[in-house]
Amino acid sequence: MIGLSLWLGRKMTRVFLNDDQKLSPEDLHHLFHVLRMTSGDFLEAVYKRDLYRARLTDQSAQDGSLALEEKLEARQKDYRVFLLQGLAKGQKWEEVLEHGTEVGIDAFVAIQMKRSLRKVDHKWDKLKNRWEKIVEKAAKQSKQVDIPQVYPPMTLKEGLEILPKDSLILVCYEEEKDHFMKDYIQGQEKNIVLIIGPEGGLDSEEVDLIKARGGHPVSLGKNILRTETAPLIAGDRVYCLMEER
Numbered sequence: 001m002i003g004l005s006l007w008l009g010r011k012m013t014r015v016f017l018n019d020d021q022k023l024s025p026e027d028l029h030h031l032f033h034v035l036r037m038t039s040g041d042f043l044e045a046v047y048k049r050d051l052y053r054a055r056l057t058d059q060s061a062q063d064g065s066l067a068l069e070e071k072l073e074a075r076q077k078d079y080r081v082f083l084l085q086g087l088a089k090g091q092k093w094e095e096v097l098e099h100g101t102e103v104g105i106d107a108f109v110a111i112q113m114k115r116s117l118r119k120v121d122h123k124w125d126k127l128k129n130r131w132e133k134i135v136e137k138a139a140k141q142s143k144q145v146d147i148p149q150v151y152p153p154m155t156l157k158e159g160l161e162i163l164p165k166d167s168l169i170l171v172c173y174e175e176e177k178d179h180f181m182k183d184y185i186q187g188q189e190k191n192i193v194l195i196i197g198p199e200g201g202l203d204s205e206e207v208d209l210i211k212a213r214g215g216h217p218v219s220l221g222k223n224i225l226r227t228e229t230a231p232l233i234a235g236d237r238v239y240c241l242m243e244e245r
Helices: 002-009 025-034 092-102 121-141 156-161 204-212 230-244
Strands: 014-016 042-047 050-055 067-072 080-086 107-111 149-154 168-172 191-196 216-218
Touching (some): 014 025, 014 121, 042 067, 080 092, 080 156, 080 230, 092 107, 092 121, 092 230, 107 156, 121 149, 149 156, 156 204, 168 230, 191 230, 204 216
Parallel strands (some): 014 042, 080 107, 080 191, 107 149, 168 191, 168 216
Antiparallel strands (some): 042 050
């Protein structure tokens, strides 16, 4: 009963199972060698967006399988939030990936904008695995049932083309003073897109391109936010507005 008492008495570790209903080698190592979990211990496992109370077995360490004991109720959104953001220098984009996942962003698209100070096109193969690991870790920590999708860097035009046709597109623009997210979010949207510029902000031609696609410039308030802070404020605001309506 030790494993069950741990399940009842402390916050459960959450893992995502692959299509074969098994743990990744990285998760196996973390569970057995970092957390020191053993056969009989319980954890939360997400398999194809369903949440289960799961148990480690003697076989788990061999092939990554778990015993799925009970299906649990998991709160799932009925909408998706896309973030198209100008590439930022240094580790700022990775901060956006981590904390953006925590506030409920479902898809990240790094955009090479006119004022972007960073270019990563030739490094994508190396960055892809790192960026995907960041959002997976954040999804586990924030108890989500989906791992956000991370797209390769692209141009703004390309980013707008991959969006679902029914998307509500909101561009967070420091020059906009009169319109806010609450003016457009009705609570029935299925796909909400947030567009945020890099450190130097959005170029007016980029804003015109977004508006031509049906986008709406919105203000995030009087203060000028850092490029790594703006998506967190915007993402949280979307969540609050969608939950209120």
